[in-house]
Amino acid sequence: MAGIRDVAKEAGVAACTVSRVLNGSANVSPETREKIEQAMQKLDYVPNELARAMFLKKSGTIAMLVPNIWHPWFSALADEIEKLLYEKGYKLMLLCTSGDREREQECFRMLRSNIIDGIICGTVSCEESEYTRVDKPMVMLDYKVGKRFPVIASDHEMGAAFACEEFVRSNCRFVIHFSDIQDNSNIISYRSHAKLDELLEMHGISSRQISVQWTDLKFERSFALAEDLLEELDQVDGIMASDLSAIAFLKAAETLGKKVPEDLAIVAYDGTYVSRVGLVNITTVCQNYTEIAQKAVDVLLDEIQNGAAKEYEEVLVPVRLEPGETTVR
Numbered sequence: 001m002a003g004i005r006d007v008a009k010e011a012g013v014a015a016c017t018v019s020r021v022l023n024g025s026a027n028v029s030p031e032t033r034e035k036i037e038q039a040m041q042k043l044d045y046v047p048n049e050l051a052r053a054m055f056l057k058k059s060g061t062i063a064m065l066v067p068n069i070w071h072p073w074f075s076a077l078a079d080e081i082e083k084l085l086y087e088k089g090y091k092l093m094l095l096c097t098s099g100d101r102e103r104e105q106e107c108f109r110m111l112r113s114n115i116i117d118g119i120i121c122g123t124v125s126c127e128e129s130e131y132t133r134v135d136k137p138m139v140m141l142d143y144k145v146g147k148r149f150p151v152i153a154s155d156h157e158m159g160a161a162f163a164c165e166e167f168v169r170s171n172c173r174f175v176i177h178f179s180d181i182q183d184n185s186n187i188i189s190y191r192s193h194a195k196l197d198e199l200l201e202m203h204g205i206s207s208r209q210i211s212v213q214w215t216d217l218k219f220e221r222s223f224a225l226a227e228d229l230l231e232e233l234d235q236v237d238g239i240m241a242s243d244l245s246a247i248a249f250l251k252a253a254e255t256l257g258k259k260v261p262e263d264l265a266i267v268a269y270d271g272t273y274v275s276r277v278g279l280v281n282i283t284t285v286c287q288n289y290t291e292i293a294q295k296a297v298d299v300l301l302d303e304i305q306n307g308a309a310k311e312y313e314e315v316l317v318p319v320r321l322e323p324g325e326t327t328v329r
Helices: 004-011 015-022 030-043 049-056 072-087 101-112 156-169 190-202 219-232 243-255 289-306
Strands: 061-066 091-096 118-121 138-141 151-154 174-180 206-212 238-242 265-270 283-286 315-317 320-322
Touching (some): 004 030, 061 072, 061 101, 072 091, 118 289, 138 289, 151 289, 156 190, 156 238, 156 283, 156 320, 174 190, 219 243, 238 243, 243 265, 289 315
Parallel strands (some): 061 091, 061 118, 118 138, 151 315, 174 206, 174 238, 238 265, 265 283
16 A cells, blocks of 8 residues: 555655645645645555544544434435535534433544544433533534524424414314423424414414424334324314324324314424325425525534634524415415
8 A cells, every 4th residue: 555655756755745735735836736646646545534634633524413314304404414514525424312312422422532523413312511511613403502502493483383374274173293202492493382382372272292202203103103192182183293293194094084184184394305205295394404404514614614603693594384285275
């Protein structure tokens, strides 16, 4: 395997000149740089990225923490962030915590002992004090931790207002919607539940939050839960749930002989590809994961390159409603 001295000999320059090129120094003439690059290509030279990162204290790697990679929302968001980072010359390290606090703590310990340039954090399992110990540039997704870290999230109160309009138009009298069992007012998405309850009450519509461990809600579990709830709460005529769970309710309604939207209005919340793969177009509150990813990358890279500001405000990205066949039009 060729080394740095082999490249220097092939290019007819000193080894320190090759090092300057590898480390991005501007103190090398274009002609010399071109000779070195040609020598590297001829010898198939592969730089020692670990040593280079230690020298520069920069790895070109961004870590992203997610609670699950099977969940359509996080897979769509991570895919978009990876593409944006690659365009900027960065690579993405994706870490899954499965919504477990110990696993999240382990991820942060590992990140503290490795050279990474920044973190995009989409998990919420730790206490606020644990996040504030992070000494690297970090952007939070949907979770507000004081004002030290910027937070990017959807405007979930806007999403609740869209959903409420659909339930009112569909003449619903009793709506259920799903929140995680973790009760934390710093999680911005929880605002959709509080706001939906408030708006429905203003229209004389009863509502109930159902607390579930959402990281467990793969389709089979979602379908079983949907059947149980529709049989137990026969008066329910409105559902707001994530894309995957909304499809499960659509199937369960068909199994139980309930007509959609006449007997049961369904509003999906996320707007991933999952909400568009069936034969029925589901009315959906769509989060703009493309814009969320863009803002998260822009804010993080600005912090890495220009230093952190003293305080950050939350950045809320508007949602939109995609009308479908599961609410009355």
